[in-house]
Amino acid sequence: MSAPLLITFDKVWKSYGEGEARVHALAGVDLAIRRSEFVAIMGPSGSGKSTAMNIIGCLDTPTAGTYRFMGVDAGRLDRNRRALLRNIYVGFVFQGYNLLPRTTAAENVELPLIYRGVSARERRELAMQALAQVGLVGREHHTPAELSGGQQQRVAIARAIVTKPMLLVADEPTGNLDTARTHEIMELLTRLNAELGLTIVMVTHEADVVGYAERTVRFLDGRVASDTAKAEAA
Amino acid sequence: MIWETVRLSLISIRRNVLRSFLTLLGIVIGVAAVIAMLTIGSGTTEKVKTDISKLGSNLLVVRSGRPAGPGGPGGLDQVTRPLAAKDVEALVAHLSGARAIAPASQKQVRVIFGTESLTSGVTGTDSAYLDARDWNLVSGRPFSDSETRAGAGVCLIGETVRQQFFGAGDPEGETIRINRTSCRIIGLLEPKGYTGFGQDQDNVVLMPLAAYQRRIAGNRDIDNIYIAADDRTPTTELQPRVEDILRDTRRITPDRDPDFSIRDMTQIADAMASATTTMTGMLGAVAGVSLLVGGIGIMNIMLVSVTERTREIGIRLAIGAHENHILIQFLVEATVLSLLGGIIGILIGLAIAGLASVTLTIPFAPSPAVILLAVGFSALIGMVFGFFPALRGARLDPIDALRHE
Numbered sequence: 001m002s003a004p005l006l007i008t009f010d011k012v013w014k015s016y017g018e019g020e021a022r023v024h025a026l027a028g029v030d031l032a033i034r035r036s037e038f039v040a041i042m043g044p045s046g047s048g049k050s051t052a053m054n055i056i057g058c059l060d061t062p063t064a065g066t067y068r069f070m071g072v073d074a075g076r077l078d079r080n081r082r083a084l085l086r087n088i089y090v091g092f093v094f095q096g097y098n099l100l101p102r103t104t105a106a107e108n109v110e111l112p113l114i115y116r117g118v119s120a121r122e123r124r125e126l127a128m129q130a131l132a133q134v135g136l137v138g139r140e141h142h143t144p145a146e147l148s149g150g151q152q153q154r155v156a157i158a159r160a161i162v163t164k165p166m167l168l169v170a171d172e173p174t175g176n177l178d179t180a181r182t183h184e185i186m187e188l189l190t191r192l193n194a195e196l197g198l199t200i201v202m203v204t205h206e207a208d209v210v211g212y213a214e215r216t217v218r219f220l221d222g223r224v225a226s227d228t229a230k231a232e233a234a
Numbered sequence: 235m236i237w238e239t240v241r242l243s244l245i246s247i248r249r250n251v252l253r254s255f256l257t258l259l260g261i262v263i264g265v266a267a268v269i270a271m272l273t274i275g276s277g278t279t280e281k282v283k284t285d286i287s288k289l290g291s292n293l294l295v296v297r298s299g300r301p302a303g304p305g306g307p308g309g310l311d312q313v314t315r316p317l318a319a320k321d322v323e324a325l326v327a328h329l330s331g332a333r334a335i336a337p338a339s340q341k342q343v344r345v346i347f348g349t350e351s352l353t354s355g356v357t358g359t360d361s362a363y364l365d366a367r368d369w370n371l372v373s374g375r376p377f378s379d380s381e382t383r384a385g386a387g388v389c390l391i392g393e394t395v396r397q398q399f400f401g402a403g404d405p406e407g408e409t410i411r412i413n414r415t416s417c418r419i420i421g422l423l424e425p426k427g428y429t430g431f432g433q434d435q436d437n438v439v440l441m442p443l444a445a446y447q448r449r450i451a452g453n454r455d456i457d458n459i460y461i462a463a464d465d466r467t468p469t470t471e472l473q474p475r476v477e478d479i480l481r482d483t484r485r486i487t488p489d490r491d492p493d494f495s496i497r498d499m500t501q502i503a504d505a506m507a508s509a510t511t512t513m514t515g516m517l518g519a520v521a522g523v524s525l526l527v528g529g530i531g532i533m534n535i536m537l538v539s540v541t542e543r544t545r546e547i548g549i550r551l552a553i554g555a556h557e558n559h560i561l562i563q564f565l566v567e568a569t570v571l572s573l574l575g576g577i578i579g580i581l582i583g584l585a586i587a588g589l590a591s592v593t594l595t596i597p598f599a600p601s602p603a604v605i606l607l608a609v610g611f612s613a614l615i616g617m618v619f620g621f622f623p624a625l626r627g628a629r630l631d632p633i634d635a636l637r638h639e
Contacts, residue, residue: 080556085554091553099549112554116554
């Protein structure tokens with residue numbers, strides 16, 4: 001593991017509310033993730049894992065402490081700078097797929113490229129490549145309603161990787177899928193991690209999904225409770 | 235990027251056809267009302283102008299009685315001295331800058347031919363009258379000087395009279411009865427149509443003044459003197475000259491009010507036209523209020539749209555949309571929506587105005603300036619009323635927006 005650091009948490013706090021009602025979602029988290037790692041984040045609800053994921057994906061900022069993304073103090077950037085960071089370096093996959101309804105698979109995949117100002121022709125080309133990478137050739141003109149859950153999640157993954165990001169943040173990517181589909185999606189993510197060197201940070205609570213990751217970070221009460229490599233995770 | 239956004243907004247409008255249509259409706263009705271009002275209004279103004287110019291251009295009309303004032307034309311206390319032949323003679327002799335000067339007296343009289351009868355405006359005048367009122371003959375000839383002097387039993391008839399008595403036939407040489415006298419038709423006047431006040435200008439019979447005075451009026455009075463200015467003399471310049479001459483012949487010292495009035499038809503035409511223009515503006519403004527209501531409708535629906543698409547906004551923000559991307563997207567959508575409404579409204583407004591111009595027999599006068607203004611204004615409404623909802627969408631927190639169900 002000599003790859004450079006991609007993500008570092010340095011005593012990160014995230015708090016909500018004031019005074020007596022103040023709640024600490026994260027209470028001084030230290031964490032480092034290197035490039036091309038495949039990390040699973042686990043923990044009961046309220047443990048702070050979603051908050052950590054939002055900060056990792058540059059959607060949220062810490063209340064105290066430092067969050068560095070590629071060496072940049074991302075926690076201090078304004079929302080539009082973070083939007084740019086997300087657009088260039090981060091791809092998102094959600095439990096509920098979050099595809100635009102009544103919009104074709106290809107158009108959904110093209111979406112991040114629109115905000116990059118990529119020309120229509122190049123967008124279509126890149127979208128087709130991404131769809132091919134997730135095994136959805138021939139489905140580019142289907143709308144989400146015409147696709148199965150597994151296929152929708154593949155479209156979402158295609159959308160996440162079409163910008164060739166550094167980091168893929170996956171929030172319970174298999175939460176809505178059956179066992180067979182779950183393993184298909186996990187195999188896809190593993191392959192992308194291996195072939196493209198894509199860093200993956202995945203929040204999950206399913207034990208059999210965790211097995212695909214190289215490393216598992218467990219959150220409890222806003223702190224990292226354990227951080228284990230694959231062999232010990234099972 | 236902008237073109238892309240316009241395309242996206244069109245797609246989103248198409249996806250919600252019914253809602254988009256209902257949103258448009260406010261703008262459509264507003265713009266249609268404004269366009270219809272202004273187009274019909276300017277048609278009416280044109281109609282009024284041409285109507286009054288049909289009375290004769292650059293025309294002064296002298297009547298006996300004090301000028302119209304707060305008490306109306308001629309006070310009750312006033313014994314009016316009618317105009318007389320010497321007044322006309324004085325004008326003919328001394329007035330410079332006039333193209334034609336014609337005395338005229340008129341009365342509604344029953345006119346009979348065979349078994350048909352018609353109540354017609356019978357006017358006693360001379361051949362200068364046709365010149366003064368820019369009125370031509372379709373056929374026949376005007377009164378000769380000897381007929382005018384002698385008060386011969388000859389007459390010219392208008393188109394309505396011809397149709398009543400002769401259909402499409404030739405009236406020349408026929409004799410009609412007017413009261414207890416009769417006259418021979420020597421010419422047919424060109425049709426003038428109705429005035430803006432609904433008066434048929436073709437239901438007329440012209441005869442020599444002397445004949446009218448002797449056989450119909452039974453006096454020597456003259457009701458009006460028509461004075462047409464020549465091309466070089468504006469009526470405003472002619473009017474004081476006429477007053478001077480008439481004061482002189484009627485022996486009215488400058489310290490007293492005249493016992494006659496001079497009406498300037500050009501001024502009346504201008505006044506009428508400006509009155510209808512004012513009216514048009516007012517109606518347009520009232521219609522403009524409905525545009526404002528339409529704009530508020532747009533804002534309402536855009537707010538609904540932003541709320542409804544909170545999740546979509548969350549997705550877009552998560553995958554790296556800048557605040558301005560979201561702002562522009564909703565702004566463009568609102569603008570495209572209201573512009574679309576504006577264009578539909580213009581078409582409907584023009585259709586209404588076209589229909590009205592047929593039924594009201596006014597000219598169809600669409601103004602490119604008004605149409606352009608309507609397009610610009612509806613786009614502006616979209617931008618103004620779309621801005622607040624768009625800003626609300628752009629300021630959403632991506633995490634909250636993604637959680638939104």
